[in-house]
Amino acid sequence: MLHNPSPLRRLGRAGATLGWIGPATALIAFAVIWPVYEMFRISFQHYSPDGFLLGSAGGKNYTKLFQDPNFGPVMLRTAVWVVTVVGLTILLSLGVVQLFNQRFPGRRIARWALIAPWAASVMMTAIIFRWMLDPNTGVINVLLRQLGLVSKLGTTQTDWLGRPDAALVWMIAVAVFVSIPFTAYTILAGLQTIPVEVYEAAKIDGASSLRTYLHITLPLLRPALTVAALINVMNVFNSFPIIWEMTRGGPGYETNTSTVYMFNLKQNFIGESAALSVVNFAVIIVIVAVFLRVSNWKKEVA
Numbered sequence: 220m221l222h223n224p225s226p227l228r229r230l231g232r233a234g235a236t237l238g239w240i241g242p243a244t245a246l247i248a249f250a251v252i253w254p255v256y257e258m259f260r261i262s263f264q265h266y267s268p269d270g271f272l273l274g275s276a277g278g279k280n281y282t283k284l285f286q287d288p289n290f291g292p293v294m295l296r297t298a299v300w301v302v303t304v305v306g307l308t309i310l311l312s313l314g315v316v317q318l319f320n321q322r323f324p325g326r327r328i329a330r331w332a333l334i335a336p337w338a339a340s341v342m343m344t345a346i347i348f349r350w351m352l353d354p355n356t357g358v359i360n361v362l363l364r365q366l367g368l369v370s371k372l373g374t375t376q377t378d379w380l381g382r383p384d385a386a387l388v389w390m391i392a393v394a395v396f397v398s399i400p401f402t403a404y405t406i407l408a409g410l411q412t413i414p415v416e417v418y419e420a421a422k423i424d425g426a427s428s429l430r431t432y433l434h435i436t437l438p439l440l441r442p443a444l445t446v447a448a449l450i451n452v453m454n455v456f457n458s459f460p461i462i463w464e465m466t467r468g469g470p471g472y473e474t475n476t477s478t479v480y481m482f483n484l485k486q487n488f489i490g491e492s493a494a495l496s497v498v499n500f501a502v503i504i505v506i507v508a509v510f511l512r513v514s515n516w517k518k519e520v521a
Contacts, residue, residue, distance in 0.1 A: 258500065262493035270489065280490035284498070287491070289472050289480065297456065297476040300387070304394045305451045309444065311395065312402040319403070320410055337400030345464035348393050352465075354378040383473035386466050390474065393461050398454070402447045409443025410436070449510055456503055477502075 265276035284290055319330055336344065351359045354377040363369045369376050379385045413436065421431045437444075459478050462468060468475040468483055475483065477499050484492035 255500065258493055258496050262490060262497050264490055264493075266489035268487045268489070276490050280494040283488075284491050284494045289475070290495075293472065293475050293477055293480045296387070296474075297478075300391065300394075300458075300476050301452060301455050303391050304398065304455045305448060307391070307395045308398040308402050308451055309448060312399050312406055312447070315399060315403045316406045316410055319407060333400050333403060335400075336397050339397075341397055342460040342464055344397055345393060345461045348389070349380065349465050352379050352389060354381070380466050381470060383470065386474050390461055390465055393465070394455060394458060397461070398451055402451060405447040405450075406440060406443050409440050413439045445510075449507065452506055452510065453503060456499075456506070 262280055263276060263278070265273045265279070267273055315333070319326065319333070351357045354360060355373045357377075360369060360372055360377040360379075363377075364372055371377075375381070379389055417435055417439070418431065421435055426434070456476075457478055458476070459482065462474060462476060462479045463482070466474045468479040472480060472483070477495060481492050481495045481499065484495060
C-alpha cells in the first residue's frame with residue numbers, strides 16, 4: 220500500500236537536495252546573475268570619469284554609443300576577428316587531428332607538445348609574440364632580414380604592430396595558435412568515437428579516402444565540431460589579452476574589438492562602456508542561439 224511521506228521527511232529530502240545544488244546556485248548567482256544585473260543597472264546611470272554616480276542617464280548611454288563614430292568599425296572588425304580566427308582554427312585543427320590520429324614514432328610526445336600553447340598563459344604568449352615582432356631586435360624581423368624579405372630593421376616595414384592591417388593579421392595568427400590545442404583535442408575525441416566498422420564498410424564499397432572523409436568522417440564529427448566552434452566563438456569574441464598586450468587596440472582604435480573598446484571607454488565613459496557590455500552580452504546570446512538552431516543542437520544531443 221502506497222503512503223505519502225511525512226512532512227518532516229519531505230523537508231529532510233528537500234534539505235538534502237538543497238545541500239547539493241545550493242553551493243552551485245549561490246556561485247552562479249554571485250558570479251553570473253549579479254554581474255549581469257549590475258551591468259544593466261550601470262548602463263542606465265550617469266557616472267563621472269572618476270566613478271562618481273551623478274544620477275540617472277536613461278537611455279543616453281545607448282544613444283551616445285550608437286552615435287559613436289568608432290562603434291560601427293569596431294563591431295565590423297569584431298565580426299572579421301571572430302569569423303577568421305574560428306574558421307582558421309577549425310580548418311587547421313582538422314588537419315592536425317588527421318595527423319595525430321595516425322600512428323607514428325613519438326606520437327605521444329607530439330600530442331603532449333600540442334597542449335603547451337593552450338596550457339601557457341594567453342597574456343604571456345601575446346607578450347612573447349610582441350617581443351618577437353619588435354621592429355629593431357625582434358627574432359621574427361631578424362629572421363626575415365636574413366632571408367631578405369625585409370630590407371632594414373627599425374623601419375615602418377618591420378613595425379608590424381604599428382600598422383593596423385598587419386597588426387590584425389599577426390593578432391589573428393596568435394589567436395589561432397592558442398586556440399588550436401583545445402579545438403584539436405575536442406575534434407580528436409570525437410574522431411576516436413567513430414566505429415572502425417564504418418570505415419571498413421566504406422572500404423569494401425570502394426569509397427576513396429576523400430569521399431570517406433567528406434561523407435563519413437565529417438558528418439560523424441558534427442557534434443564535436445559544434446562544441447569546438449561554439450566554445451571558440453565565445454572565447455574569441457570575448458578575447459582581450461592578445462589584443463591588449465600586442466597593440467593596446469592601437470594605433471588609435473584601429474585594432475580594437477568590442478571587448479577592448481569597452482575597456483577603453485571605461486577610462487572616461489563608464490556608462491557608455493556598460494552600455495557596450497550589454498550590447499556584447501546580447502550579441503553573444505544571439506550568436507549562441509542562432510548557432511545552436513542552425514546546427515540542430517537538440518537533434519545532436521537527443
